[in-house]
Amino acid sequence: MTFPFSALVFDLDGTLIDSAPDMTRVLNRMLGEFGRPAVTEAQVRGMVGDGSANLVRQAFAATGAPLEGEALQPALSRYLDLYFEDDQPSTLYPGVAETLAHLADRGVHLGLCTNKPERISRKLLGLLGLAPLFGAVAGGDTLPVKKPDGRHLSWVLERLGEDPASPRAAMVGDNGNDVKAARAAGIPVVAMSYGYPRMPVADLGADLVLDHFADLPAALESVASRR
Structure with a gap:
């Protein structure tokens, strides 16, 4: 399928x-x-x-x-x-590596849009063994703009070969900047409940809130079915 x-x-x-x-x-x-x-x-x-x-x-x-x-x-x-x-790699949340690999195996193009500086983000992806999975990476210093500006997210989609207005693109984040950037870019957004939202995650305005990263593929299929 x-x-x-x-x-x-x-x-x-x-x-x-x-x-x-x-x-x-x-x-x-x-x-x-x-x-x-x-x-x-x-x-x-x-x-x-x-x-x-x-x-x-x-x-x-x-x-x-x-x-x-x-x-x-x-x-x-x-x-x-x-x-x-610093050479101590960050801790991956449970299910992240396996789920990203599963999505890539299904032909999904993966991108990273973070407000962390690009060189640090790329180094962390390398230390964690995730770098080969990502076709585009934008840090907070990659462009003149950053999240919550939707152009930050749209730039990543373009580098993935995706029309930013495509109905087949989505954002996955954990705070208000991610939701605002996705809304500005016109794509759906899933919020993870375990991150750093700085406000009740239910109030972020995401299309869906998840507690477990491994649930993401099935959840995205559910989001798509409602559109």
């Missing part, structure tokens, strides 16, 4: 990987170098989703006087370098 979607675009943090422990570790190394106290993983989970600059900005605001504009750049650059140098 032909799968109803020919292209799927995924968020990374909170959707495919639980990266909050890694970001906490790297942030705290950077904060220590700048004379700031550490942040907790719980704090970081509430900061994820809007890109690295906003993450670093929030970390400084949470640990003393905030940094803005040019004053933020040295800390941001150091955080990105430390993160890229």
